[in-house]
Amino acid sequence: MSAPTTARPAPAAPHTGAAPHPWRSELRRGIAPWAGVAVLLTSAVTMGAKAAEWQGDWAGTHGLLRWTTMLVLGPLVAAAGCLQGGREARRGTGDLLRQAVRGRPARTLAALGPLVVCVVAAQLVGAAGVYLATWPYSMGGGPTWGHGLLHAADTVLLAGLTAVGFVVGRVVRWRGAGLLVALACYVLFSISTYVGTPLTWLTPARQPGLSEDVPALWLAPVIAVWTGGLALTVLTGHTARRKLLALAPLVAAALAGTVLVQTGGDAWRTDPRAQRLVCDGGAPRICVTERHRNMLAPAGEALAGLRERLAGAPGLPERFVEDPRGHRVRRGSGEVQLPMFTPLGRTVVRGELTDHAVFAWEATAALLFPDCPEPAGGELEEVVWSHLAPAHQRNLTDPAAALERAKRYGRTEEVARTRTALKKLDRLRALPEAERAAWLGAYLSAAQRCDSSALPTL
Incomplete structure (x- = not known):
């Protein structure tokens, strides 16, 4: 007579639920939310320190906010993008990710997309807050559609600088690369602002010195194509298998830059008000x-x-x-x-x-x-x-x-x-x-x- 056997429980069925979306993980545990908070706080502190110089004047608010976006937030988001791009190299997981099923474009989108979304959202919220702060003390008038479209073009600038910083972080495996990228952005924008040549109009936040001028409606899309085209060229050249695809945004950026140089201050007109x-x-x-x-x-x-x-x-x-x-x-x-x-x-x-x-x-x-x-x-x-x-x-x-x-x-x-x-x-x-x-x-x-x-x- 054989000894009785103990019945073993059946193994648990494998978990069939979908894996969490990469963006969800980035938004919960990545640097994207912190980058957005940094952009929002930096904008608030920088603009708040000079509140007496813009609060009440719509044109002054617009001008100072755009310069702050370019000279302060631009280097900040470029450094954040570089930090995000160099994350795999710091963790030593670069070789493992290259063996993954997903290609480089998908991996880049998963790592870069949440960061860009948080940065752009924070910039828009900060801009809205600044305009709300100037509204109770308004001297009259108000921003035009052209002014609003230029702020939309500034979001393209920030997104592009984030992407360029990300690519630099992927290519340059040095922990101090982010600081150099931020410094390079600040120096480039600062020098281009004061160079007295037609090329000065390529500076994204460049505008005439008189606050009474208002931009043409077509100016913001041209600036967006100029800055976004350059950034997309760098990003496409890094991620795409066919590098020739990077020529399309590069040509678009060159055409937009030519328009900016040739028109110069003609893209601005005197406000009838x-x-x-x-x-x-x-x-x-x-x-x-x-x-x-x-x-x-x-x-x-x-x-x-x-x-x-x-x-x-x-x-x-x-x-x-x-x-x-x-x-x-x-x-x-x-x-x-x-x-x-x-x-x-x-x-x-x-x-x-x-x-x-x-x-x-x-x-x-x-x-x-x-x-x-x-x-x-x-x-x-x-x-x-x-x-x-x-x-x-x-x-x-x-x-x-x-x-x-x-x-x-x-x-x-x-x-x-x-x-x-x-x-x-x-x-x-x-x-x-x-x-x-x-x-x-x-x-x-x-x-x-x-x-x-x-x-x-x-």
Whole structure:
């Protein structure tokens, strides 16, 4: 009689579930998400450090954001791509992967695709956040479709730099290659920016110096073909079995580059909103360009005291005008140039005038000193200036401070001249309102005509 046998359990059926997608693994355990976070944080810190210079000005926001994308984010993503490309060499798995069923293009897409997606997504989110930050402080106007398309072209630039860095990481098996790639990108873009040749227009973020210009709609696709074609040439030459396939994107990039060089600044035109004026109903009127229409109320508030002191004076200019593009304020035209709002950070910060007193003082300077060959203000110049803009510190409003400044020169003539000016300022303020208005009108009319002989006495 044989011994009983113990029944063994049947072996488990092999797991038939699909293997996780390579992109899922890269997004969970690779550097792609961290690269996206780095791009987002770098953009936020770089733009935030200069917020006073762009927040409120759509054109300034657009320009600085594109330069940040090229000069800061570009080297960063190139280094990230190089780090990703050299991963197999660092791990020693290059020979094993070359024996895999998947070809080089599929392996490259699996390793590079998630990184590009994260980088581009982070750049778009950062750009949207920057524009949202400038919106509450907008001076007026807004970005055009051409501006938006250029940001789309910038995503092609970042994707291309990531791909080029990836190829360098695959070819150059040195741990410090990423740092050199980032440095090379920064130097290349920086030098090409300041080279005074038509080739400068090949720089992806190149644009005219005047912020009033807007790009043509066809410019962004051409830039995308230029930068994307070069990157695709490098990537195709590395991954494709038939290297001649790399000639197609190379030819497309060459044609796009030729268009950029030949057109140059002609791809940009003056924004009509920078030429149209909007005015208030005060006297003299204040007129600003449509791009800065939200500054009309702050400017009127800053010049309220000046308008009040000029009330009733005959022969005044009709309006204070922000100098629009293609228009020059000239004497005798009934216009006086308004102080400039841009570049931001001095007169205007986050949609507000930084100092109403200084703004009124500068407007008074334009009123008293038109473009004369020689100033016609005479000895009463400082007296009138102090009366019209008394809030500014460097005038005769504070007699003690004025005499102290005069004594610093160490000359009795300067002290005597200051005492005389103080007496005349008191005399001007003591005049009856109608007589003072008539005197100011006569003085300002003579100053606007650059006629020193017609200046009234006091």
